Amino acid sequence: MLELHDLSKTYGLNDSSVSTVNAVDGIDLTIEEGEFVSIIGPTGCGKSTLFELIGRLIEPTDGEVRIDGDTITEPDERIGMVFQDTSTFPWLSVIENVEFGLKMNGVDKTERRERAREMIELVGLKGFEDASPTELSGGMNQRVAIARTLVMNPDIILMDEPFGALDEQTRLILGEELLRIWRETGATILFVTHSINEAVHLSDRIAVMSARPGRFKEVVENPLPRPRTDEVLGKDEYNEIVNRLWDELRSESKKGLQQKMEEEAQEHGAPEGVQEHGAPEGA
């Protein structure tokens, strides 16, 4: 069980920045074991900050993250992270990328090779073990990144818009594969996305974030039964929940856009050098 308790992050408190930015404010959420929860929100709402907070890549200003009751204070091996950008190491082959975490943890070569091979097969990259990530497409690189996370056998997988940079078809296919992997591994997944369709397609529950400061406006149960076949996705219920989420999101997206434009106007109007110390990105 993953619990987020009053999680908050304010940037610019300790350094000499002119202004502080309240990126994430008072996030509460409990995610049950084996659940698939998505977080959607407008650009710049602090989704990525929240992702980094839960993975403990950054320190929260306030609040805590608990796994099965214990508060975590550093990156925890029970949590695996998949990043938005290409995160594979170009100087390693596919299999070396996948076994990287195991190697760093001192797992011996035969065992880690075996486990890496299993995961490569699970993500559908059999035959590409010795390829270089630079030869692979963006979608295949994300498969490698997912395998690299899965091989560590995490209880909870955090994903920050993992398919955000991919084209629509690849996105759909990888989404379906992710559901298969989720079933096979029984992991808990927390999935950050800006796509309503993707969230509805994949998750049990969907948390809608507000524009900055990022709070949960609402957490919506997804009524759609699994498996999410074309038939299920063709039903009125699907449209209903998509529309409902969009209603929730619309005003926040507008607010988010406005914030962004104001910030940009400020940056361009500001004297030279100020940009660097200005607001860090909320997303």
Added chain:
Amino acid sequence: MSTRSETSLPGNWSIVRIGRIAVPLIILALWQLGAEVYGQFALATPLETFETMVDGFQDGWMVEDLLVTVTTLIVAYLIAVVSGVWVGIMLGLSRFWQEVFEPVILGTYSIPKITLFPIFLLIFGLGMDSMVAFGWFHGVFPVLILTMSAMTTIDDTHMNVAQSLGLSQWQRFKEVIVPSILPGLVIGLRLGFSLTFLGIVIGEMFAARAGLGHSLMLYMETVQVDRMLAIITVLVLIAAVINAAFYIIEARLRRRAGSSGDVAAM
């Protein structure tokens, strides 16, 4: 992924290869021509030079100078590499210190360093010490600057991956930082080598009691043109061999790292 010029190579490969062989031959021909035009008081022919060079090793008149220069070069270069890489990484890790030191470093890099050579002479004397010190000073900057700039090319996402996988500081350095900066670092090492070598030869030509640079000037003054050219040839060969080795390493790194390997085309 290869660059465009590399992908277009296979078709033109044979022409490129002919060109690569032809260019040195043309240079040799021009050298021969020059020797015939200007005579033996300025240029020896390629063949004479080659014979004198072989004689330099057999008879041994060149061996001692060569050892002095090569030893100086190795010592100065090692110090330049270790200090340059170390300081480059340290500065690269801290935005603050990098911004404080960058103008000074770039400024010092741009001055003609030979103007400071007299100071090295006065401090370290006429021997090998001042050659090592000046060679280091002459060559350390590209190593330092390119290491520092390569540090800025490290992908934040890679560092996040390292952190999320719970890597220790040392593991992060060894497994993520070093491979990330390697392509840029190797360019720095190559440029650093050329400049260390240059600094040492200039230093020896200017004020030294031994070394190839010193003998080069001696043979020029005594008009032993064949020996002078033999020394030049040896210096050129050393530089060419080391440079070729660096190019091979760089090409390999580029192939391994894909297009992200092109850090600086200096």
